Amino acid sequence: MRGFFAIYRRELxxxxxxxxxxxxxxxxLVLNGxxxxxxxxxxxxxxxLSLRFALGETFLFWVLCILFPPLLTMRMLSEEARSGLxxxxxxAPVSDLAVICGKFAAALTFMALLWGTVFVYAIVLAAxxxxxxxxxxxxxxxxxxxxxxxxxxxxLWMSSLTATPVVAAFAAVVLNLVIVLLPLLAGLSxxxxxxxxxxxxxxxxxxxSAFLFGVVDSAYVTFFLVWxxxxxxxxxxxxxxxxxx
Amino acid sequence: xxxxxxxxxPRVISVSHLSRSFGSITALDDVSFEVAxxxxxxxxxxxxxxxxxxxxxxxxxxxxxxxxxxxxGFDVMNRSxxxxxxxxxxxxxxxxxxxxxxxxxxxxxxRLHRIPRAEAKRRIxxxxxRVGLAERSRELxxxxxxxxxxxxxxxxxxxxxPDVLILDEPTSGLDPLQRIEVxxxxxxxxxxxxxxxxSHILPEIExxxxxxxxxxxxxxxxxxxxxxxxxxxxGGSHVRLEAVLGKDxxxxxxxxxxxxxVRAVRDCGRVGIHQQFELVCESDLRxxxxxxxxxRGWALRELSWRxxxxxxxxxxxxxxxxxxxxxxxxxxxxxxxxxxxxxEINLGAPVAPPAAPPARTIYSLNxxxxxxxxxxxxxxxxxxxxxxxxPG
Numbered sequence: 001m002r003g004f005f006a007i008y009r010r011e012l013x014x015x016x017x018x019x020x021x022x023x024x025x026x027x028x029l030v031l032n033g034x035x036x037x038x039x040x041x042x043x044x045x046x047x048x049l050s051l052r053f054a055l056g057e058t059f060l061f062w063v064l065c066i067l068f069p070p071l072l073t074m075r076m077l078s079e080e081a082r083s084g085l086x087x088x089x090x091x092a093p094v095s096d097l098a099v100i101c102g103k104f105a106a107a108l109t110f111m112a113l114l115w116g117t118v119f120v121y122a123i124v125l126a127a128x129x130x131x132x133x134x135x136x137x138x139x140x141x142x143x144x145x146x147x148x149x150x151x152x153x154x155x156l157w158m159s160s161l162t163a164t165p166v167v168a169a170f171a172a173v174v175l176n177l178v179i180v181l182l183p184l185l186a187g188l189s190x191x192x193x194x195x196x197x198x199x200x201x202x203x204x205x206x207x208x209s210a211f212l213f214g215v216v217d218s219a220y221v222t223f224f225l226v227w228x229x230x231x232x233x234x235x236x237x238x239x240x241x242x243x244x245x
Numbered sequence: 246x247x248x249x250x251x252x253x254x255p256r257v258i259s260v261s262h263l264s265r266s267f268g269s270i271t272a273l274d275d276v277s278f279e280v281a282x283x284x285x286x287x288x289x290x291x292x293x294x295x296x297x298x299x300x301x302x303x304x305x306x307x308x309x310x311x312x313x314x315x316x317x318g319f320d321v322m323n324r325s326x327x328x329x330x331x332x333x334x335x336x337x338x339x340x341x342x343x344x345x346x347x348x349x350x351x352x353x354x355x356r357l358h359r360i361p362r363a364e365a366k367r368r369i370x371x372x373x374x375r376v377g378l379a380e381r382s383r384e385l386x387x388x389x390x391x392x393x394x395x396x397x398x399x400x401x402x403x404x405x406x407p408d409v410l411i412l413d414e415p416t417s418g419l420d421p422l423q424r425i426e427v428x429x430x431x432x433x434x435x436x437x438x439x440x441x442x443x444s445h446i447l448p449e450i451e452x453x454x455x456x457x458x459x460x461x462x463x464x465x466x467x468x469x470x471x472x473x474x475x476x477x478x479x480g481g482s483h484v485r486l487e488a489v490l491g492k493d494x495x496x497x498x499x500x501x502x503x504x505x506x507v508r509a510v511r512d513c514g515r516v517g518i519h520q521q522f523e524l525v526c527e528s529d530l531r532x533x534x535x536x537x538x539x540x541r542g543w544a545l546r547e548l549s550w551r552x553x554x555x556x557x558x559x560x561x562x563x564x565x566x567x568x569x570x571x572x573x574x575x576x577x578x579x580x581x582x583x584x585x586x587x588x589e590i591n592l593g594a595p596v597a598p599p600a601a602p603p604a605r606t607i608y609s610l611n612x613x614x615x616x617x618x619x620x621x622x623x624x625x626x627x628x629x630x631x632x633x634x635x636p637g
Contacts (some may be wrong), residue, residue, distance in 0.1 A: 002359065003356070003357045003359070006357045009353075009356070010353050013349075014271050014344060014345075017344040017345075018344060036501075044455075058424060074328075083340045084337075084340035085340040085341075087301075087338075087340060088336065088340055088354075088401075090305075091304040091332070092329060092354070092357040092358065093326050093329040093330040093359070094359070095326065096355055120346075163536070222282070243306065243308055245309055
C-alpha cells in the first residue's frame, strides 16, 4: 500500500479544490437540514426518530446515497485515464491497489463528512436541552458511511471501466439504483433468482434493521465491508487490465 | 562513449527480442538494445514508429507481448515496483493536475516516491531552479503555458533523482529558445543519469545524444554513435572541389584519387573554365586537397567539406526503407589506414569515376514535397553556353 496517503491527500485536495464537492455539499446540507426540521416538527420533537429519518429511512437519504458517490468518483479514474495522468501514477512506485484505495478513501471521507453533519444537529439539539442517545447517533452515522462506502465502490469500479466520466457516473447510478431497488423488484416480480440475489445484496434492510437502532452487528458490518472490498478488487483488476488492452 | 567503453559499462537498460502488438497491429517487432550507465541515447523515428510504446514498456506501463526487458537490473514485468523506483518518466502528453500549484505537484510526486519530507523540501527548489521555474513555483499548473508545463513534467521526472530518465518527446511544443534550454538541461543530465530520449525531430537528437537508435515501423534499423552511423553511410563525407585545372580533368582526378583516404572521385563536370569534383572520403581532407592544388597550381574557386548529417541518414532509413546490415562496417576498404602519402598511383585503371556513378537521389524531408527527388550527380549551376559534360 505504498503511496496510499499521497494519493489520498491528492484526491481529497482535488475534490475540495474543484467546485463540484462544494456544490454537492451545499445541496445536501440545505436539503438535509430543511427536511430534518420537518421531521422534527412532524414527529412532535422526537429527536431519535428524526435522526433515524435523516440517516436511512427517507427517500432523500437514498437519493443522496445513490447519486453522490458516482459524482465524486466518476472523474477519479476515467478522467485520469483520458488525460494520461494514470500513466504517471502507474509508473510511479505505487501499487495499483494503493491508487484505488487512496481514491476510494478520499471519496468516502467526503461522504463521511456529509453524513457527519447529523452530529451538528445533535449537538445543537443537545444544547437546547434535548436528551440525545449518542450511541444511536454514532451507529446511524456509521451505517450511513458503510452504505456510502459500498456505493463509492461501484462508482470507482465504473470509473475504472470507461474513459468518459459521464458514462461512468451514469452506469454507477443505474447500478446503485438496481442494488437499492432489488428487494422491491424481487417482491414485485416473485422471480426466484431475484429473491436470492436481493438477499445477497439487500443494502437497505441491512442498514435499517441494525445500525439505525444503535446496534453494530458484526455480520452487518462484514456485509458492507465484503461487498466494498469486492468492488475495490474489481476496480483494481480493471485498472490492471488497462495495461493489457 | 566508445564501443569498447559501452561494452564494459554496467547495463542499465536491457531489451531483448521485445515485441508488442495491439490486436493485429505490430507496434514493436523483435527489438533488442542495451543502454549502459551514464549513456544518453536518442530514440529516433517518424510518428508511429513505436517509440512511445517502447518507452511505456520500459516504464512498466504496458506489458510486452514477448521478449525480456530489464531496467536498473530488475525485470520490468516481475519487479515492476523496483523498476519504477529507479526511473523518472516524462510521458509524451505531460499529464499534470491542473488544479495544483507547481510546488504542490512536485510535493505530491515526492510523497509518491517516498522522499522524506526534509529532503523533499530541499530538493524541490533545486529541481525547479534547474528547469527554470523557481519564480513560478506558486503558480497553478493549469495556468502555465505548454512549454512551462513541459518543464514541470521534466521537474517531476527529475525529482526522485532517478538512475534512468525516460523522456518521451521532451521538446515537443516548445519554442526555439525553450528547446535550446531543454537541450542544455538534457546535456547536463547526461553527466549524472542514464537518459533515453525520444524524438522525431532530428537536430534535437543530434544535438543532445551521442548515441542514436533509429526505429522505423517497430524495428530498429540503426543503432550506434553518430559517428558510427555516419561512417556506415556508404559514401562517407564529401569534399567538394571547384578549380581551374586546365584541359586535363582526368589526370587531375587521378591525382585526387591518390590522396590517402579518398575512396572515390566523382567528376561533376565543368562550369565555364572551372572543373568540379566531388571526393568521397573517410574524413575531412580539405587540407590535403588544398596542398595538392597549391602544388599543381590550380586556381581554387571552392573547397568545401560536407559530412553526412543524421538527417540524411534518417531519410535513408525511414523513407528509403533501407536497412543497415551489420556487415556494412567492412565496406570501408582496408587501404584506409595506409601511410598518408600513397605513392602508388594506379594509372591503368580508370580511377575517377569508378564506374558510371549512380544518380544519387535524396528524399526530401519537407512534408510538402514528400517523395520529391533531386539528382545530385548533376551540377546545380551550369554554363548556359555549354552542355554540361556527362560525368565520365
